[in-house]
Amino acid sequence: MKYSLFTLLLLTLVSCAVNRVIINSDGNVYSDLMDPGKVISGLPNLFVETVIDEREMKANIGLAKTGTLGDFSPIETSRPFQEEVKYVLEKQFLKKGFLISSASKNVLKINIHKFELRESPPRTVPERSYCNLGAKIHFYSVDEKRDVLISNVNIELSSPESFDATKYLDKTFVTCLAQLVSKLAIDPKVQDVLRFSYK
Numbered sequence: 001m002k003y004s005l006f007t008l009l010l011l012t013l014v015s016c017a018v019n020r021v022i023i024n025s026d027g028n029v030y031s032d033l034m035d036p037g038k039v040i041s042g043l044p045n046l047f048v049e050t051v052i053d054e055r056e057m058k059a060n061i062g063l064a065k066t067g068t069l070g071d072f073s074p075i076e077t078s079r080p081f082q083e084e085v086k087y088v089l090e091k092q093f094l095k096k097g098f099l100i101s102s103a104s105k106n107v108l109k110i111n112i113h114k115f116e117l118r119e120s121p122p123r124t125v126p127e128r129s130y131c132n133l134g135a136k137i138h139f140y141s142v143d144e145k146r147d148v149l150i151s152n153v154n155i156e157l158s159s160p161e162s163f164d165a166t167k168y169l170d171k172t173f174v175t176c177l178a179q180l181v182s183k184l185a186i187d188p189k190v191q192d193v194l195r196f197s198y199k
Contacts, residue, residue, distance in 0.1 A: 019071075020074050021073050021075045021169060022078050023084070023169060023170055025087060025174055029175040030171055033179070034175065035182040037182070037198050038095075039096060039185075040097075041196060042194070044098050044194035044195070044196040045098065045099035045194070046104050046106040046139075047101060047106065048090055048100065051082040051089070052110070052111045053081050053112055054111050054112060058081065061075050061115055061117050061173075062117035062118045063075060063119075065119050082112075085115075088177045088178075092177060096181060097196075105141065105143045106139070106140075106148070106194055107142065108138070109139075110137055111138075112133070112134070113134050113136070115132070117130070119166065125163065126162055127161065127165035128158045128160070128165055129168055129172040130156070130158045131157050131175070133154065133155040133177070134154050134155075135152070136150075137149060137150065144193065148189055153180060155179050155180060157176055159171065
């Protein structure tokens with residue numbers, strides 16, 4: 001019996017030590033934090049060629065408060081970070097009315113040097129989750145043989161208040177990247193080269 005109790009305790013400790021929060025990137029965005037615009041004319045197409053992860057710390061994308069003692073657990077994506085980002089960006093572009101195709105002559109490259117999810121400090125009620133994103137955007141037109149846009153983008157957002165911000169980290173993650181898509185969609189240079197109207 002003592003052996004069984006010891007084994008159970010050991011398994012419990014190990015379980016706590018490896019606890020992780022995995023992001024589900026198929027969730028929705030915070031509509032109140034988003035630009036509601038969409039493509040209203042034209043048929044813009046692009047190819048998200050590469051997402052390069054230039055973060056110094058790549059082990060996770062932040063820490064979440066878990067457990068009754070306010071312990072922190074690493075926040076991770078369900079696939080490699082750059083693949084997760086590319087997946088979400090393509091999905092959000094499609095929702096805005098863009099076509100995504102590897103045959104497109106409008107090529108988008110993104111270098112991410114900062115991406116962090118976090119929550120309100122312990123014993124803060126109500127709670128919020130936060131996202132900080134820093135990236136360099138390189139948009140190139142093969143047909144016109146020129147750079148459409150080279151820009152540094154910084155996004156900071158905080159979620160609406162709740163009593164358990166961990167439950168809404170998925171939404172915060174997706175909204176952060178969706179805001180990046182919106183910044184590109186409203187850029188006049190992008191609209192001119194891709195020949196579309198947005199409202």
